Amino acid sequence: MAGPPKKRQKRDDKPDTQMPQKKFYRQRAHANPFSDHDLVYPTCPEEMDWSQHYPAFTATIPAGVPKDDPITTTDWDDHYLHPRITQDVEVADIGCGFGGLLFALAPRMPQTLLLGLEIRTAVTEFVQEKAKALRIQQDIASREGKEQDLVPGQYQNLSCLRANTMKFLPNLFQRGQLSKIFLCFPDPHFKARKHKARIVSAALNSEYAFVLRPGGKVYTITDVEDLHVWMVDRFEGHAGFERVGEEEVEGDVCVGVMRGETEEGKKVERNGGRKFVAVFRRVADPDWV
Structure with a gap:
């Protein structure tokens, strides 16, 4: 007697208009960023074909x-x-997980292209399938004249790409292309020997500075105070960034979305945990650079 269908089969049998279910896209919480992962990248940003994503x-x-x-x-x-x-793509959510931030920001920024970057295969597929389902649902509502069911932008402005940004971020984005980068609840890598795998470091911050335009921002949030202190120290110690003041942070709509709409943020809220937020602005390069 045949057993229950595999998760892959259940995913494939889903109608395009039906929202994907997370239970069919579960994967280990962490992936080794130093592994090859059998990923394919363009040799330069100009060779990247974004038409299939947007x-x-x-x-x-x-x-x-x-x-x-x-x-x-x-x-x-x-x-x-x-x-x-x-x-061009202007907003990157690095380590986007199941895309809570992307799906919350998309209607608020309907004319801005948002991209989630996620290293885990199944999680990337979930975000892609959810975006596809939302687009189809919005198209159907539009054809049937149900304007009250429409969301501005119709989620056409977001996509997700399986990527290892610790290795290949400059392969995807040109210098000064991005206006916002989000680093939401990154893996804390508690052990000292694992700190080299943290998504914030002196070397990686230089890459963020390269792809961010002057005035662009890096948004960070975590529930681990030690990691928060680490990220603040690395960004404040980098010549390409300055920390944004508390008043401006609290008035930023993106910060509110980041706190309340990500899956990890909701989990921290349910467990009564603390959220540590810091935002950094890309400063203009001196004339001699």
């Missing part, structure tokens, strides 16, 4: 023509036309 923000543009060039493509031969994204 189809609503994709147009057919001649190769080699800048995104902001106001040309008309009707005069071009189809042989020279390629689907290309019409604007």
Whole structure:
């Protein structure tokens, strides 16, 4: 007698309009960032094809023509036309988990492209499937005239990519491309010999500074005070960042979403734990750089 269907089969049998269930996408909480993970990356950001991630923000543009060039493509031969994204990704949620932050921010920033970066395969698939289901549901509501059920942006502006940002962040983003980076409840790696695997370090902060535009922000939150102190110390000790004042932090909508909409944030709230938040602004490089 055949046993119960495997989780993969249950995932595949799900209708496209049905929201995915986390119980079919469970995976170990941590992944070794130093392992190869059999990942494929573009050699440079220009080679990354974002059109499959943001189809609503994709147009057919001649190769080699800048995104902001106001040309008309009707005069071009189809042989020279390629689907290309019409604007750049601006917000990155590193270690996005099940995407709580992304799905909360997307309706609040409908014209901004958000990307979740997650190293775990099953968790990445969950976010991708949820985004797909939400887009289809919104399209159906639009066709049926149910404007009250629509959410601004229709979740077309978010996507998730399986990636190891500790190794390949500059392969995905150009210099100064991002306006916001979120580091929400990263793995604390408590043992001293594991600190090298923390997502905040002097070397990684230089990469964050590279992909962030001047004035862009890095948002950090954790329920581990030791890790919070570590992150604050590393960012304050980096010439490319300055800490944002408490008044500005409390008035930032993104901070409120980060505190209350992530899965880890909700769990900390249920358990009565504390949340430590710090935000850092990318300062402009001196003229000689």
